[in-house]
Amino acid sequence: MRFFMKEKILLCSMVLLFVTSCVFAAPPRALVKRIDMAKMFLDDIMEAPDTEIPAALIKQCRGVVIMRQYKAGFIFGVKGGYGVALVRDEETGEWSPPAFVKAGEGSYGVQIGGQAVDSILLIMNKEGMEMLIKTKFKLGVDGSVAAGPVGRDAAAKLGPGTAILVYSRAKGLYAGATIEGGLILNDNDANEKFYGVKGITTQDILFKKAVEMPDAAKDLINALKMYETRYDEIKESKETKEK
Numbered sequence: 001m002r003f004f005m006k007e008k009i010l011l012c013s014m015v016l017l018f019v020t021s022c023v024f025a026a027p028p029r030a031l032v033k034r035i036d037m038a039k040m041f042l043d044d045i046m047e048a049p050d051t052e053i054p055a056a057l058i059k060q061c062r063g064v065v066i067m068r069q070y071k072a073g074f075i076f077g078v079k080g081g082y083g084v085a086l087v088r089d090e091e092t093g094e095w096s097p098p099a100f101v102k103a104g105e106g107s108y109g110v111q112i113g114g115q116a117v118d119s120i121l122l123i124m125n126k127e128g129m130e131m132l133i134k135t136k137f138k139l140g141v142d143g144s145v146a147a148g149p150v151g152r153d154a155a156a157k158l159g160p161g162t163a164i165l166v167y168s169r170a171k172g173l174y175a176g177a178t179i180e181g182g183l184i185l186n187d188n189d190a191n192e193k194f195y196g197v198k199g200i201t202t203q204d205i206l207f208k209k210a211v212e213m214p215d216a217a218k219d220l221i222n223a224l225k226m227y228e229t230r231y232d233e234i235k236e237s238k239e240t241k242e243k
Contacts, residue, residue: 031194032216035098038066038084039220041118045167046227053120053148053167055230061165063087063123063132063206064224065184069103070116080104082187085132086224087123087206095221097213099205100190104136104183119168122148128163133203136185139164 045051058064069081081103087096123129127144131137139145148165186202195211204210213221 100187
């Protein structure tokens with residue numbers, strides 16, 4: 001009788017351990033939402049004629065950072081935010097799983113109102129990729145940054161030394177002139193919580209293939225691929241007309 005009791009207790013313990021591990025393996029909802037929001041920001045920018053990123057530049061870029069940043073306050077302003085970063089494998093052309101990043105900025109100047117700014121940063125060259133290798137980097141200091149051009153001929157307008165192109169949409173009221181520097185940092189606490197791997201870093205995810213593509217990121221990846229195909233469609237249409 002005691003033998004069967006011990007066996008029953010052992011079986012229950014194993015089932016409980018399995019269920020517990022499955023629960024803790026699920027990524028936190030807040031971080032899944034962050035990836036979903038990144039996909040929404042991408043769609044918003046791509047579907048607006050005044051901010052649409054040329055398909056040729058999405059096809060050409062080596063990485064992307066999608067951010068939402070906040071600015072608020074009167075006289076003194078604090079700008080922070082969150083986002084995700086992805087890079088493209090140079091050999092296969094496939095996108096990496098997303099790594100979590102965050103923004104940290106301080107500013108001083110005449111400011112009124114608050115604002116949310118959705119930004120997409122296209123990493124265009126080796127210099128830009130080297131910025132992502134750092135645990136933090138400052139836009140305009142660690143690499144050249146330019147406002148992203150729009151229009152079908154935008155790729156031809158791109159300077160060879162530009163490391164990052166920025167496309168943004170602002171929501172809310174903001175007025176003023178400030179002195180500030182944009183700082184992007186690794187959010188490795190979020191990376192650990194989402195992937196369930198102790199000590200994992202943004203660089204591990206982006207450059208070392210340390211994790212598999214999560215289901216939560218597939219919609220974002222598919223959106224990037226869809227916008228890339230616009231370039232192929234435009235190119236094919238142009239070649240057909242020339243014939």
